[in-house]
Amino acid sequence: MEPSLSLDDFPWMPKQRYSIMKKYMPKVGTLGHHMMKRTCTNQVNLDYHSEEDMIAKYRLMLNLEGIATAIFANSPFDQKEVSKYKSLRSHFWHHTDKDRTGLLPFVFDKDFNFEKYAEYALDVPMYFVIRNHKYIDMTDYTFRDFMKNNISKDLNIEPTIEDWINHLSTLFPQVRLKQFLEIRSMDACSWDLICSQPAFWIGILYNDEAINKTNEIVEGWTQNDRNLINSLVPKEGLQTKFKNGILLDIAQKLFEISKSGLEKRGILKGDVIMIYSGWSDFYKDPDTTKIYYSTAPGISYDAAEFLASKEVVAVGLDTCCVDARPDPNNPDSFKQPEGTPQNQTFPVHDYFLTKVGIHTLENLNLKKLANESVYESCTMILPLKSKGSAGSPIRPVAIGRASKK
Numbered sequence: 001m002e003p004s005l006s007l008d009d010f011p012w013m014p015k016q017r018y019s020i021m022k023k024y025m026p027k028v029g030t031l032g033h034h035m036m037k038r039t040c041t042n043q044v045n046l047d048y049h050s051e052e053d054m055i056a057k058y059r060l061m062l063n064l065e066g067i068a069t070a071i072f073a074n075s076p077f078d079q080k081e082v083s084k085y086k087s088l089r090s091h092f093w094h095h096t097d098k099d100r101t102g103l104l105p106f107v108f109d110k111d112f113n114f115e116k117y118a119e120y121a122l123d124v125p126m127y128f129v130i131r132n133h134k135y136i137d138m139t140d141y142t143f144r145d146f147m148k149n150n151i152s153k154d155l156n157i158e159p160t161i162e163d164w165i166n167h168l169s170t171l172f173p174q175v176r177l178k179q180f181l182e183i184r185s186m187d188a189c190s191w192d193l194i195c196s197q198p199a200f201w202i203g204i205l206y207n208d209e210a211i212n213k214t215n216e217i218v219e220g221w222t223q224n225d226r227n228l229i230n231s232l233v234p235k236e237g238l239q240t241k242f243k244n245g246i247l248l249d250i251a252q253k254l255f256e257i258s259k260s261g262l263e264k265r266g267i268l269k270g271d272v273i274m275i276y277s278g279w280s281d282f283y284k285d286p287d288t289t290k291i292y293y294s295t296a297p298g299i300s301y302d303a304a305e306f307l308a309s310k311e312v313v314a315v316g317l318d319t320c321c322v323d324a325r326p327d328p329n330n331p332d333s334f335k336q337p338e339g340t341p342q343n344q345t346f347p348v349h350d351y352f353l354t355k356v357g358i359h360t361l362e363n364l365n366l367k368k369l370a371n372e373s374v375y376e377s378c379t380m381i382l383p384l385k386s387k388g389s390a391g392s393p394i395r396p397v398a399i400g401r402a403s404k405k
Helices: 016-028 032-038 051-071 088-094 114-122 143-147 161-168 196-205 208-218 223-239 247-263 301-309 347-355 367-371
Strands: 044-046 128-131 134-137 175-177 181-183 272-275 314-317 359-361 377-380 397-400
Touching: 016 032, 016 128, 016 134, 032 088, 044 196, 051 175, 051 181, 051 196, 051 208, 051 223, 051 247, 088 223, 114 143, 128 161, 143 161, 196 208, 196 247, 208 247, 223 247, 301 347, 347 359
Parallel strands: 272 314, 314 359
Antiparallel strands: 044 181, 128 134, 175 181, 377 397
């Protein structure tokens, strides 16, 4: 959330899709323009391994989304003044577009499945289709209208799978279903806290004991309960009154559950840890964009110490260095935690190689493994034998299969 500027201070991004959204949003809500121009979120994508697993995770995420919003509320200011909201961004979203936002109560229906979500998506008004690089306004039609050819004859267009994929990307519920589940309700936070948001959800959703304990907390919650939390959290945050207490009480329990779930994730002695950040998308040869090597996510010093305590033998990333590198235009965008050796350009690199003997792997191509949900594999790494060298080019091979958990 931009804390100092007004709506009119921001220019519109010169994209065709935004011109359509700009025109349409005032028809379906009062604060859509504020959402588009003044807010920022961190979205967390979480995998599922089956339809049944998707349903269980989806329901748990919808029960907890308001509490997560409260935990990470980070937009209290409005044009240099303290607003009456803990999360002004969430307030904006509540008044953006009721047709494509919200909690999706049908997810809790007994017959909910992939098909039911598709049925919902078919009846949401469209934004656009793209033909010959031009965006065609489709806001008068649902995708079901489009499929039935119940549209203006003047358009003379037929639906494609690409149209459907684009349409799904314009639905904005608190939790969105794609090839993964995407939680969208949390405010953006500072660079050094970004990973706390996926960590919160991973600790809860990927350990059976954590799932069972969380389900005990939310057992019996109704749609009215979820609506109440969702409506009050933007203003009240963790002080929201609920049941016989406040959300802070529940959040503290969830924190302990998540922490325990993370501790039981199971990194074993001798493992090779490969971390997919998506930064490899910026790799260019030659480096024409000047992004990949200038700034990137990486491993903090305390995370390096944690991996060393697990006695892993190697750590690899899809970046050019294991150390995080802040934006050169904003050196304070990332700061190492207390205890990090000072006056070292690459403290994690030095720690791994000279202090604990952990090999580092850089510039890995991990996208396919991530897309195919291969979380565990047999990895073969064959460096060149070069006398006196401190490093070697490698071509690692990971053999695995899609995870079922």
